[in-house]
Every structure is written in C-alpha cells, then in structure tokens.
Amino acid sequence: MLQSYATSLWSSTLRGQDPCARKKFERASGLAVPAAEFVAEMKYRLCMDQSAGDWCPLCDSVLDSRGNHCRCCIAGGDKTVRHNKVRNAMFAFCVQEAGIQAELERPGLLLPMRPHEPGNARRPADVYLPQWYGGLPAALDFAVTSPNQVAYVGTAANVALHASISYSETKRAHLNTAAACAAQGVTFLPMVCETSGAWAPEASAVLKQVARQAAARAGRPASELYRSLLQRRSVAVRTANARAHLKRVG
Numbered sequence: 001m002l003q004s005y006a007t008s009l010w011s012s013t014l015r016g017q018d019p020c021a022r023k024k025f026e027r028a029s030g031l032a033v034p035a036a037e038f039v040a041e042m043k044y045r046l047c048m049d050q051s052a053g054d055w056c057p058l059c060d061s062v063l064d065s066r067g068n069h070c071r072c073c074i075a076g077g078d079k080t081v082r083h084n085k086v087r088n089a090m091f092a093f094c095v096q097e098a099g100i101q102a103e104l105e106r107p108g109l110l111l112p113m114r115p116h117e118p119g120n121a122r123r124p125a126d127v128y129l130p131q132w133y134g135g136l137p138a139a140l141d142f143a144v145t146s147p148n149q150v151a152y153v154g155t156a157a158n159v160a161l162h163a164s165i166s167y168s169e170t171k172r173a174h175l176n177t178a179a180a181c182a183a184q185g186v187t188f189l190p191m192v193c194e195t196s197g198a199w200a201p202e203a204s205a206v207l208k209q210v211a212r213q214a215a216a217r218a219g220r221p222a223s224e225l226y227r228s229l230l231q232r233r234s235v236a237v238r239t240a241n242a243r244a245h246l247k248r249v250g
Contacts, residue, residue: 030089050065072146072149089232107121195237
C-alpha cells in the first residue's frame, strides 16, 4: 500500500512530463525520494514495526522494532554520510543561490594566542562565511541528532526541538569552541537539526537569513526560498536515515 502511495505521489507530481523532463526535475529539485527509502521513512513516521528484535549487523546492538537504532548507530559511517550531505547541500546553496563566497572546512581559524603556543588543527567551520552580522565571519558547524537518544528522549517527548537545542549548547561548550572562535573574531553558529529534519531555532534563523540573500539575488520571495531550503535539507536527512535503516534491516 505504501509502495503504491509513493508511486502515485511522484507520478501525480510529474504527470504530463516526458521522461527527460522528469529526470531533470528530480535532479534539480532535490526532492525526489526512491520508493524503498520513502517507504522506510513513512513506516518510521507512522511508528510501524520494521524489525523483530534482530541484531544490528554493524555494531551488535539489538535493533528496536521501530528503527530508532538505525538512525542513531555510530557504526558503518552513516552518521558521517548524513552530516556531509547536509553540509555540502548548504554550502552549494550559499555559493550557487545566495552568492556567498563560502568555504568548506576552512583551516587555521583557531590560531595560537601567543607566538610560543602550538597551532590548533581543529576546524570548527563545516561551512565558513566570510561576512555575517556585524561584519564578522561565521563558522557554521553542522550536526544531526536524534531525539530518541537516551539522554534526550524523556524531555524530547514533551518539549519540541529539545534534542537540537541541547546539542547546540553541547557544541558551543565542547572544548570551549564558541569562546575560542569569538577570541579570533569569528561567530560560531551551531547548525543542528533532528533526524526528523527539524532545525534548532538559531539554525533556522541562519537558514532564513541565507534564504533572504538568495531571494534578493534571484528576485523571488524569501519565504518561497526558505521553504524550498527546508524541504531539500529535510529530504537529505530523511533519505540518509532511510539508507542507514535499509543497510541494517533491508
């Protein structure tokens, strides 16, 4: 039934278009989801059982029936793949649509405070923006976190975006990153979203500002570009979730 729904959804969206136009649409929109991934995420969204207490083939933990473990598992590199998809997509949007001269993983942001101190090899900027509010550069540090983690699930069940907000503060405090960036004149901006595709409020504010710049450049409504930006980032997260799930459950 879900497979049929996925097929009808995309066919109704693209009805009347020839195959070449359909492929072009799927590549350009960033919203196309393969049927198997769509079904996996739809089942997860509907809290349907997808496994029967099997073992995770990558970390030997027990797979819960709903698929939460698949979205939190640190083995297999899936969390890194998901992170990089979100990071790269945002970098491309900044450069191609907003006209921002962004940089990926810029080195040398955290310089030693004194000549005799060793250099810092850390790269707090997944995406570096040369100019942000107040004329200062900004370091965007991306992460995707799950509200179903033990540390968050109790509160996240009652407080919207608790996981993303909490993890944003964790990223600020980790190795004193926010203060270290501020000492170098760089604004540190955690860009944390949850596995549902929902962003922390401060990350949403950054996305809105970038969308405004893209809108001014393209002569389109900012709300339209912001909506498109959220949709594409959400699809990137959810398809990565589904692939991690299918790798473990099939």
